[in-house]
Each structure stands twice: as C-alpha cells, then as structure tokens.
Amino acid sequence: MKKLLIAVLLGTAALLGTGNEDVRAWLGGMAADGRTDVAAPVPEDDGGTSRGKADAKKKRRKDAASERRLMRLEIPAFLTDRPEEVIWHTAYTVSFNRKHKLPNWVAWELTKERTQGKEARSDNFQPDPDVTKGTTAVDGDYRGSGFDRGHMCPAADNKMSAQAMTECFYFSNICPQLHSLNGGDWKELEEKSRKWARRYERIYIVCGPVIRDGKHRTIGESRVTVPDGFFKVFLRLTEDGDAKAIGFIYPHEKTDRPMREYAVSVDEVERQTGIDFFSKLPKEIEKKAEAECNPNDWK
16 A cells, blocks of 8 residues: 555656655655654744744645645536536535535545544534635525535544534535435445445545536525535555545435445546546546445445
C-alpha cells in the first residue's frame, strides 16, 4: 500500500509545486498504516521581519494543509460544468451545488476505527453554516414532501466525535430520498460499507445524487431538486500495491433487489454523472481499477 501511495504522491508533486525530495521526506514520516495526514514539508523562511516571518510561515502551513486535502484519494477532480463549492468538514468533504440545493458529491475515508465510534446519533438537521455560495435546504422543505432527509455520508460513519456527528446532519449532506430506498436497499449498502471498512481496514467512498438532463421535481420553498437516482463508488488499496474499485447506481424508486444488481464499474458511474473519481491514482492503476466491476473483490 505504501508503494502505491509513493507513486500517488510523487505523481501529484508537480501539480502542487513540491519537489520529489520533499515528498520523499514527507513519506519518511508517514504513519505505518499509510495515512497521509502527517505534516507536509514546509520550506524555511528566507528573510523579512519577525512578524512577517510568522505570517508567512502560518500561510505556508495553511497552504500545505490545503495541499494535503487535495491529495486525498477520495476527492474527485473538481467540476467546471456545474455550480460547485467544496467544503471540508471534519469527517467528509462535500461539493455543494447551489442550483439544486444538493451535493454534487460527498467524499470520505472510512476506517475500521471510525466504525467503532461511540457518539450517539443527533438527528439535528440544520443548514450548513459553511456554505457561502447560495443556501442549503432547510428542514421545512422536507415537511409533507413525501421524502426522507437522506444522508449521503451516513450518521453511522460519523460516530467518532460530536463535531463529526453534528456536521453530518448539515443539509449540504442531505438529498430527498424515498423512504423505501433510504430504509431499504440504500441502507443495506451503507451497512455493507462499514463491514468492508472493518475487513479491509480503510476504504475510500464518494456518493451523491444522479441528476439527468431535463425538468425535475422540486420540494419546499427552497426548490430542492429531487434526484433521479443515487451513486456510490468505493476504492481500496491492496497489500501488493494494487487498487480495487466498484460502483453502484440506484434508481430513485421503490425497489428491493440484491445489491449485486446495482453494481457497475466506476467508469460507468463517471459516464452517468460526469464526475472524475479517484484521479489521484497513477493513471494505469486508475484505468484498470475503474474499468472493473467484480463484486467478488468486495466480500
């Protein structure tokens, strides 16, 4: 796994303006389990006043933190064909679409440890205070609509802290979802996700609404778009330095089918959503992993 991450980070170094030597030094301090949330290299200050030096150093550290976020494997390529505001929360990242009042995507890393959190579910749905471009839905939009407030990053994946639990109930992480799907086949996939995280130690997840061309039903005074379906893609790294990926697309309808029947390749999810997933992987590994749809790789 570390071999693959070395390739990922070296491949991203040019984009970030970071030399390979700095990346290798960073990797030298990487956690044993392959996490990349250790401090990135920060160049030394070369002059200026003490106040100026401190401000410059603070800015470089802030920039380095932003770079580390961009290097996360679960973060898709940013979108240019639709409204997008990317917001970094404690346990997930969301690309918010002010036109639809929905996420374009929600991405997070799910580890075995995160599935073992003790924080209780809050059920305190609220607007996302970090949204600055437009506004999210509000609770009143859902009253009497016939739709659940469906989580993209589920509450059970956010039990590691009170802050994470609070943020997962922001409406930037919520979509109108039929109860039969939210409490049925979609819930089954969420539960399976946590089983995979416990088995494989660490998986990367991106999910969100499928919104096709044409006119859509909306709910509430905020005119929240009702999605045509929902997608979810998964990535895991193997011990031999390979990567396994799989996608799922669920139509937004009352349905009760085996999970395998929703399974597709990540390439197919990209085709239907226009989102480029797992773009931080080396291209040959990304191409191979995203072309496959093998449920037997995910048990």
